[in-house]
Amino acid sequence: MRFSKAFIYTSKETPAEATLPSHIFLLRGSYIQSVGAGLYNFLPLGKRVLDKIRAIVKEELDKAGCQEVDLAFVTPSELWIESGRYEKYGKELLRFRDRKDAEFVLGPTHEEMMVNLVRSYVKSYKQLPLNLYQIKTKFRDEIRPRFGLMRGREFIMKDGYSFHESYKDMLKEFNKMEKTYSTIFKRMGLDFRIVEADSGAIGGSGSKEFMVLANSGEDTIVVCDSCDYGANIEAAKRVAPKAPEEKPEMTFGKFYTPNVSTIEDLSKFLHIEPYWIVKIVAKKALFDGGVEKIVLFALRGSDELQEVKAQNVIDANELLDVEASELEALGLVPGFLGLKDLPNDILVVADKELEGENCCVSGANEKDYHYVGVDLTKLDLTYKDIAQVKEGDICPKCQKGKLSFTKGIEVGHIFQLGTRYSKPLKAEFLDKNGKLKPFEMGTYGIGVSRLLAAIIEQHHDNKGPIWPVTVAPFEVEIIISNVKKEEELTKANELYEVMQKEGIEVLIDDRKERFGFKMNDFELLGIPYAIIVGKKIGENKVELVDRKSLEKEEISFEQVLDKLKEKLNK
């Protein structure tokens, strides 16, 4: 490609809205163009990188026995109603009607469509296992799209679905996909970690996320300092923390605690560690059919509620904040919420680490009063894991390492779905005994467009991205120092043609610009190597520049091709 003819328009100005390096460089380098909230055009450079990423994904999946399909983007809403996700998916699902007033959704993911496809063809265990995937545009009407390609509304995802006759067989595929995904991300030069995850709106049991470690990541991941445990904070577990002090002596009683409504104040007032105080977090939960319910979550005062865990244990679609007035309407007293003397129909979930606790402090559901010495074992409570892991907690896997937080960008997610979709959608096959059984399923996603951003977040300097060769838009750029010098122009063109014949992806900067201008563009584009054809061409010498180190190496014109091929492993 000749730069003088290419649709590449770099900019010196940093766009006002961009804060992350990936967003800034993608815009400045004319890889993408912003067209609206969370919507982007891919320009030639961006498209080239996207295609490289796509190709790697496809190559590895096909090698692993997966088959590519391409499903309709616009999907009839009946399928979504059938699976029960029409409501559960919430506002992120874009719904609309066609001219005949039929309802449709823009696919945010394709479980329904894929199950629908497979159930209409696959009737026998002999046709299994099966792993189908597509690399396709998705639309999710995000509450707050941001950070460029990191969180867009329209984005490109690889979504794959596997179908099996048994749970065991599904697990085998799940493990295979874990390996395949690792290979894919390694080929892109990414430093990532596989962590345990929450399965969110997709549903299902076991799930793992592939997190690219980067400070700008939106996800907090919990890692152990002495083993390989890693989990998204939404799913992280821990060894129950030890009590910070010996259990205090308390006999049951009601205490006058005027204006003491926070855990911190109460701890000081009673001279007791928050560990012994039961904190109640009230939330408004939204369920299917628009049902709203106030739910109380009980935790140790030293802990915080993990909302995703909380939402999952009660199977709610969303958790919202509660107004004080809404609590008062139920006869509850904000600031003095407790576990005793609650209205009968209220849903209460206690953290599992409180189970068996027989001596703690809790609100009395009465203004300015708390109970002490409350015995939880005498109350009929549901116990679930709803507390958020903290830094310094003990690792659940090795039981000795300390947990700490780090930030990650989620680029892949694999789920063991089981029969979560096959059952409601009646996707069944005949097993060896002639019995109808729902498919055991797995589902596997890769954020293809997000990968562009993730790769830059991990590979850049202050001048621009530094693309790994495997995903770079071009492998090398030839920079003609001064196009008015006949010899430079001729030699550079000669090199350009030889390289093209050799199958090297090359961009030649043949613009009538000054040397510095071209070097800056080379750095901003992030192409892995440059060959400068300049003033030393008279001595038959050119320079090879490594984008990463920015070091220049002088070599003879004849050697440059071999040297470059060596660097590119060609």
Add this chain to the structure above:
RNA sequence: CGGAGUGUAGCGCAGUCUGGUAGCGCACCUGGUUUGGGACCAGGGGGUCGAAGGUUCGAGUCCUUUCACUCCGACCA
């Protein structure tokens, strides 16, 4: 959804308080000089001032409505 802010040339912005001929930098076009780290000189093209309504002799500027976008938060009684 709550809070804050911004919409003026392709991009980045000034002008709005105090109404009176729509500006600057980058980019773009022409000519010339320059050519190893984002050159310089001269000339030039490009605007429904987000939209609608109102006040006024006169609105980018004041008032009302509306749309879009960006940033922060979604938190713990």
